[in-house]
Amino acid sequence: MKKTTLLNQALSEVVAGMGHGDLLVIGDYGLPCPKGVRRIDLALRPGIPAFLDVVETILAELQVEAAVVARETAERNPAVQEGLTRLLGGVPVTTVSHEELKEISARAVALVRTGECTPYANVILRAGVTF
Known part of the structure; x- marks a missing residue:
């Protein structure tokens, strides 16, 4: 049985498979998932998971x-x-319009949909390297 923090199998697979520069979107319940981007839907009910x-x-x-x-x-x-x-x-953060964020999402490896039901609760993470 897995011991680390992240228990969701699909999400663990995505994170383990990401390479340097790959993008992962974490979004609120309403963020659309672009065609061709894998959706990992964690939403159970409004607000869960946050x-x-x-x-x-x-x-x-x-x-x-x-x-x-x-x-x-x-x-x-x-x-x-x-x-x-x-x-x-200390991670550098770039701010773009919400529309631009949705456009960039189309290049992501996956989009993780949360149960968050507040506006603009979205982030795109770019994978780095550990060495």
């Missing part, structure tokens, strides 16, 4: 060199923005 809980769990497993967040997040969802800032620590 976006920041999923981000925290993935960050424990994935080496991240950069992140992308929608500009609108800071104004429309300051709690999520503050949580992302705390969780990402």
Whole structure:
């Protein structure tokens, strides 16, 4: 039985298979999944699992060199923005429009849908290397 933090099999497979520069999207319940991008749906009911809980769990497993967040997040969802800032620590964050974030999502290895039902609770993580 797996001992590390991330227990979801599909998500573990995606993280383990990511290479340097690959993108992983973690999104709220309403973020559309682009055609051709694998969707890992964790949503059980509104709010479960919470976006920041999923981000925290993935960050424990994935080496991240950069992140992308929608500009609108800071104004429309300051709690999520503050949580992302705390969780990402020194990871460089690029802000783009929400529409641009959705366009970039089309290049992701996978999109993780959470149960988060607050606006602009989305982030794109770019995999780094551990050496």
